[in-house]
Amino acid sequence: MAHDDRPRAILRTYPNWFYLPAAIVFGVFFIVPTAMAFYFSLTRWTLFSATFIGLDNYVTFLGDPMLMSGLRNTIIYAVMTSGLKVIIALPLAMLLTSNIRVKGLLRSIVFFPVLVSTVAVGITFSMLMQPSVGLINTVLGAIGLPQPDWLGNPGLALYSVALVDVWKGLGIATVIFMAGILSIPQEYFEAARLEGGAWVKFRYVVIPLARNATFTVILLSFIGGLRTFDLIWTMTRGGPGFASDVLTSVIYKEYQAGFYGLSTAGNVVLFILVTVIVYPLMRFFNRMELDT
Amino acid sequence: MRIQKLIRRYWVDVVSLLVIGVVFIVPFVFVLLTASKTRQDAALLTFSWPKEFRLIENLREVMTWGDNRMVRALWNSTLLTLGSVTLIVLFSALVAFVMQRRADRLAAVVGSFMLAGLIIPPAVVPTIFLLQWLGLYKTLVGLIMVEVAYSMPFAILIMRAFMGSIPRELDEAAVIDGASPMRVFFSVILPLLRPAIVTVVVTSSVTIFNDFVGPLYFLPGSENVTAPLTLFSFISQFTSQWNLLFADVVVITIIPLIVFIFFQRQLVSGMMGGAIKG
Numbered sequence: 001m002a003h004d005d006r007p008r009a010i011l012r013t014y015p016n017w018f019y020l021p022a023a024i025v026f027g028v029f030f031i032v033p034t035a036m037a038f039y040f041s042l043t044r045w046t047l048f049s050a051t052f053i054g055l056d057n058y059v060t061f062l063g064d065p066m067l068m069s070g071l072r073n074t075i076i077y078a079v080m081t082s083g084l085k086v087i088i089a090l091p092l093a094m095l096l097t098s099n100i101r102v103k104g105l106l107r108s109i110v111f112f113p114v115l116v117s118t119v120a121v122g123i124t125f126s127m128l129m130q131p132s133v134g135l136i137n138t139v140l141g142a143i144g145l146p147q148p149d150w151l152g153n154p155g156l157a158l159y160s161v162a163l164v165d166v167w168k169g170l171g172i173a174t175v176i177f178m179a180g181i182l183s184i185p186q187e188y189f190e191a192a193r194l195e196g197g198a199w200v201k202f203r204y205v206v207i208p209l210a211r212n213a214t215f216t217v218i219l220l221s222f223i224g225g226l227r228t229f230d231l232i233w234t235m236t237r238g239g240p241g242f243a244s245d246v247l248t249s250v251i252y253k254e255y256q257a258g259f260y261g262l263s264t265a266g267n268v269v270l271f272i273l274v275t276v277i278v279y280p281l282m283r284f285f286n287r288m289e290l291d292t
Numbered sequence: 293m294r295i296q297k298l299i300r301r302y303w304v305d306v307v308s309l310l311v312i313g314v315v316f317i318v319p320f321v322f323v324l325l326t327a328s329k330t331r332q333d334a335a336l337l338t339f340s341w342p343k344e345f346r347l348i349e350n351l352r353e354v355m356t357w358g359d360n361r362m363v364r365a366l367w368n369s370t371l372l373t374l375g376s377v378t379l380i381v382l383f384s385a386l387v388a389f390v391m392q393r394r395a396d397r398l399a400a401v402v403g404s405f406m407l408a409g410l411i412i413p414p415a416v417v418p419t420i421f422l423l424q425w426l427g428l429y430k431t432l433v434g435l436i437m438v439e440v441a442y443s444m445p446f447a448i449l450i451m452r453a454f455m456g457s458i459p460r461e462l463d464e465a466a467v468i469d470g471a472s473p474m475r476v477f478f479s480v481i482l483p484l485l486r487p488a489i490v491t492v493v494v495t496s497s498v499t500i501f502n503d504f505v506g507p508l509y510f511l512p513g514s515e516n517v518t519a520p521l522t523l524f525s526f527i528s529q530f531t532s533q534w535n536l537l538f539a540d541v542v543v544i545t546i547i548p549l550i551v552f553i554f555f556q557r558q559l560v561s562g563m564m565g566g567a568i569k570g
Contacts, residue, residue: 012467012473013464013476014389014393014394015390018386018477019387019390019398022384022448025379025437025444026405026409028422029437029441030409030441030442031405032418033414033415033419033422034412034414034418036421036422037418040417040418045417047420095308098304101302101305102305102308109312109317111556112548112549113316114498116548117501117519117545117548118502118504118520119502119504120323120541120545121319123538124322124538124541125319130337133336134337135322167316223411226413227413233504251416264417264418267416267417271412271415274413278411279411
């Protein structure tokens, strides 16, 4: 085939209209509503009529301590879940790629919760975290440790839900780290073995060379953390009071109350938050990856 | 002597099996135990052996409760999952194919939309407004369209990564033999994409089957109930019937368990492949 023919052959073999079905569905049901959100967030909106009120919804949002605590909780939740997932999943992935005999079984056990309904997980842990008869406090009491009210204490509820989130999502983080570790050339591990034990392997081989996996885990769990809803709604409904409200639960509450404009403003705040945090993070990670 | 050697050889295995087993399996044991109890026994909320085993009776009661509500929910969830996943696979494979092969400016634009779809949280109320306007609000078709739109970016990511391993020479050979683009796609590319398709089918069916937010906003009403939402109505309707609530949890956990047993190996390796290349 002559070189000049190539572009025309490409045009014929890989037609652009193959994008069309996906583009229509994605455009109509994702892009259009996202664009509409910017307009409707500036209105008092009943779905039948929308009155333009400028930035009033945002002023309400930023002036309301309950809504602002939702914003703060969202960030705490995302930072905590993504941090803990990295801290726990990286050593776990090392264990599951080492030469222990039960690794096949352990991989399956750790991954399974990923596939289970978040609502079901939330209900189960609400019971296990029950303050007086729940399994967790029964065990803590038996070994003489304090028995906190995991979901009933306003200072603790958000963190308790975040822990359950880590439990459920650990499987994905671990699989990503396992992929990262398995792609490290074997010679590095050989060298680490001659230099010292597991710590050398962890500190000087896995941490630097599985860096891309770390970035992927942080990004994915950060995005997931900012958008979390199911678990919070099942376990606390944002309570006690508004102690564990996050942006998505605020959006749902405003929607239920019929404040569609305000709800949509919350959605735009979430959109901006995600974009402002995730895009620079992604660019930073990309630059770091190019450096190596 | 021999015992010491055995301990030294196996202690990591035993300790990790014990810790991971307790942390990850005990919650499921609790679900099963509570689902097997009588109403009074389950109301104590303790982690204990049932006084009387009633798992089968409880499951039957959950399935038939409220005019076979659970059966209807499972049926709705099945239709929702099958419809969405079929479209996701077909549409995403078409995009991944052209995008990876052309790799031009337009493909880069498509790629940035894909990234946006992975990151941006969907705008819920405007979507309801739009669905109403299209006459698709509170319909299964409407929810299917929304699920397809939300799930395609990840599916395209996985499939595009895999497309790179299918040699271009295969398409060229088919074209020289006179195959149309449609034919190249359906009889050459699609069969070879199989491993990526399995990954996408499993991940997106699990996500959509378990989806709570989508049906909550876009498919309200008891006629349209889907499986995860039955849990919610159980919480509000029987605050004291924990045995039935957990029997419901058992029902909706069995399905991913079956999927898991069948596709376990492909699932983990497929996700690992996507993670490295993507």
